[in-house]
Amino acid sequence: MAVVEQQSNIPAYVATRPQSEALLALRRTALLVLRVVLYTILTLIFLVPFIWMIFGSVRDEKEIFQYLYPFSWHTFFPVHWTLEHYMDILGISDAGKRFGLNFGRNLLNSAIVSTGVVICSLLFNTMGAYFFARLNFPKKNWLLAFVLVTLFVPLEVTMVPLYIVVRALHLQNSYWAMIVPWFASPFVIFALIQYFRDIPYELDEAALLDGASYFRILRTIIVPLAIPGLVTMALLEFQFIWNLFYWPLIAVQDNNLQVLQVAISSQTTQQQTFWGRTFAGSALASVPVIIIFLALQRYYIRGVASTGIKG
Amino acid sequence: MYERPGSRGFFTWRRRQLLLAFLFVVPALINFTVFRYIPILASIRASLYQYSLLGGYGDFIGLDHYARMLHDPTFWTSLRVTTLFVIYKVPIQIVLSLALAVFLQRETIGAGIVRSAILTPMVTSIIVVSILWAMMYHSQQGLIQSMLNAVGIPRQAFLSDARRALPAVTVMMIWKDLGFSMIILLAGLKAIPQTYYEAALVDGANAWEAFRRVTIPLLMPVLMFVIVTQAIFSFQVFVPVYQMTKGGPQDSTKVLVYYIYQQGFRFQDMGYASALSVVALVILIVVSYLLMRWLQPQT
Numbered sequence A: 001m002a003v004v005e006q007q008s009n010i011p012a013y014v015a016t017r018p019q020s021e022a023l024l025a026l027r028r029t030a031l032l033v034l035r036v037v038l039y040t041i042l043t044l045i046f047l048v049p050f051i052w053m054i055f056g057s058v059r060d061e062k063e064i065f066q067y068l069y070p071f072s073w074h075t076f077f078p079v080h081w082t083l084e085h086y087m088d089i090l091g092i093s094d095a096g097k098r099f100g101l102n103f104g105r106n107l108l109n110s111a112i113v114s115t116g117v118v119i120c121s122l123l124f125n126t127m128g129a130y131f132f133a134r135l136n137f138p139k140k141n142w143l144l145a146f147v148l149v150t151l152f153v154p155l156e157v158t159m160v161p162l163y164i165v166v167r168a169l170h171l172q173n174s175y176w177a178m179i180v181p182w183f184a185s186p187f188v189i190f191a192l193i194q195y196f197r198d199i200p201y202e203l204d205e206a207a208l209l210d211g212a213s214y215f216r217i218l219r220t221i222i223v224p225l226a227i228p229g230l231v232t233m234a235l236l237e238f239q240f241i242w243n244l245f246y247w248p249l250i251a252v253q254d255n256n257l258q259v260l261q262v263a264i265s266s267q268t269t270q271q272q273t274f275w276g277r278t279f280a281g282s283a284l285a286s287v288p289v290i291i292i293f294l295a296l297q298r299y300y301i302r303g304v305a306s307t308g309i310k311g
Numbered sequence B: 001m002y003e004r005p006g007s008r009g010f011f012t013w014r015r016r017q018l019l020l021a022f023l024f025v026v027p028a029l030i031n032f033t034v035f036r037y038i039p040i041l042a043s044i045r046a047s048l049y050q051y052s053l054l055g056g057y058g059d060f061i062g063l064d065h066y067a068r069m070l071h072d073p074t075f076w077t078s079l080r081v082t083t084l085f086v087i088y089k090v091p092i093q094i095v096l097s098l099a100l101a102v103f104l105q106r107e108t109i110g111a112g113i114v115r116s117a118i119l120t121p122m123v124t125s126i127i128v129v130s131i132l133w134a135m136m137y138h139s140q141q142g143l144i145q146s147m148l149n150a151v152g153i154p155r156q157a158f159l160s161d162a163r164r165a166l167p168a169v170t171v172m173m174i175w176k177d178l179g180f181s182m183i184i185l186l187a188g189l190k191a192i193p194q195t196y197y198e199a200a201l202v203d204g205a206n207a208w209e210a211f212r213r214v215t216i217p218l219l220m221p222v223l224m225f226v227i228v229t230q231a232i233f234s235f236q237v238f239v240p241v242y243q244m245t246k247g248g249p250q251d252s253t254k255v256l257v258y259y260i261y262q263q264g265f266r267f268q269d270m271g272y273a274s275a276l277s278v279v280a281l282v283i284l285i286v287v288s289y290l291l292m293r294w295l296q297p298q299t
Helices: A010-016 A021-056 A061-066 A084-089 A094-098 A103-134 A140-152 A156-168 A175-182 A186-197 A201-209 A214-225 A227-243 A246-251 A260-268 A275-295 A297-307 B013-046 B064-070 B073-103 B109-123 B126-136 B143-150 B165-190 B194-202 B207-235 B239-245 B256-266 B270-298
Strands: B049-052 B056-060
Touching: A021 A275, A021 B109, A021 B126, A021 B143, A061 A275, A084 A094, A084 A275, A103 A140, A103 A175, A103 A186, A103 A214, A103 A227, A103 A260, A103 A275, A103 B013, A140 A186, A140 B013, A156 A175, A156 A246, A156 B013, A156 B256, A156 B270, A175 A227, A175 A246, A175 B013, A186 A227, A186 B013, A201 A214, A214 A227, A214 B013, A227 A275, A227 A297, A246 A260, A246 B239, A246 B256, A260 A275, A260 B126, A260 B239, A275 A297, A275 B109, A275 B126, A297 B109, A297 B165, B013 B049, B013 B270, B049 B270, B064 B270, B073 B165, B073 B207, B073 B256, B109 B165, B126 B143, B126 B165, B126 B239, B165 B207, B165 B239, B194 B207, B207 B270, B239 B256, B256 B270
Parallel strands: none
Antiparallel strands: B049 B056
16 A cells, blocks of 8 residues: 555645635634534544443442433433442352352453464464465465455354354364364455565575575564564454354353353343443453554554454 | 485475475365355255254255245345345445545544544444443433433334334444444545645645545545445344344344344254355355446446
């Protein structure tokens, strides 16, 4: 992608109109105010549900409904702060124990599965991408086509078929079921091939003449030079697997193995829904990830923009 | 084939190198074979049998599942609901994200903050988003009721009203996916050379004309990519329906993937669920092919 000088063109059109100084200044101020107002409205539209969730998770249950009408400051902002809902869902408080809640365990499961997938994915996709970007092999393009066609295998539509296979392998209802199907990804291989091709091949050649093995070249030359690409891919893969819902829902029945996303969902489908606990569970499942992504936004945007991957 | 001195028999030096190279790609190839290709074949096979999760494979019944589909009103309803969802969602989302991409492309702190805000729903899991919005849409205690109340509009039913449930889910999904299409369009906008705009300016074009004659044509390949991928993703919507409406009220939100899930895991009819999956897959392939054909000549 060509990097172009970033400058906005719109004011240029405005500025070319012959107008008096005062009018121009007025117009500029009006545009600025309009812009700020629009920015604020847009930000609120996208953040209000999260604000509601976070504040709702740290206030008394009855407060959530008490201040709903009329719409006011306290519709969002707690009067009495409490961490009770978090104690409940983590099974620390008595009420939480009585309901058999143990989101800590589900959180751990999510962490295990995500870590497993990200590590496997980094290892096997890096090896695969290295093969396609660097190594000689007869009919390599056919193999690449074999890999890239799977880009077009739609995810949700093939969940039932995937389940049939995983069941036939007797992997269902285990961590393996949640990790093994995702240990390689056509998206990641495709993206990493682009990153690897940017590394000069002369480095490989020199190492090959020195008698270095393929694996050694990959480890000592390619990987260190492709760190930004690898970070981006790890991030995207982590988001994909952490947020996955449909697959763990059908692949795992044992609540002790279940991931957080499914656990919070099943909590809401019981006869009585506790809003405070639901808020707390949702916050637990989303806020850490949101923070990671906002902090590493640059990598993330570049990754999405370059490959069009969706989590 | 020439042999280096010291190599033995079958394992010539060259073959050994090829084998070593192949080892790098073997794990990925195995993964794609077992978890991407075989499932499709397995579902084609399962669709020809009586097959339930509890009972396993039963009788071979040929194309009976496919024949059943023709006379299954719920299948046709689900196809209609899914199509409506895609038709509601994709055009609105594309127009909004293009407008936002143009509006927010400047590199200022303010625009950066708004972009981050729009990105937040995108990185949040779809299940959390569905849970939150179901609570916001709640007919008594929902936040949206409170906001409507503040501007003098009486309580409305959203998810429990058969006419409003699908639009309500659509609004939420546009909100969630807007960030994704915006990021890609922003990257597309950045790739348009500034000189093109300058040339348009010299020709006396105003901002709107420059947008229509420079931005849109040059952005067309990116726009096409976004439209096709969003159509494919949207066609497979599942989680919001599972969490918010369970396909109701009166099947008004029963999308195809949810119906497949119901047949396979609620009614234990894996054979029929497989047949439905195969049909959904074929529809997706045909639709994405047609979309690409239809959008290609304009680029």
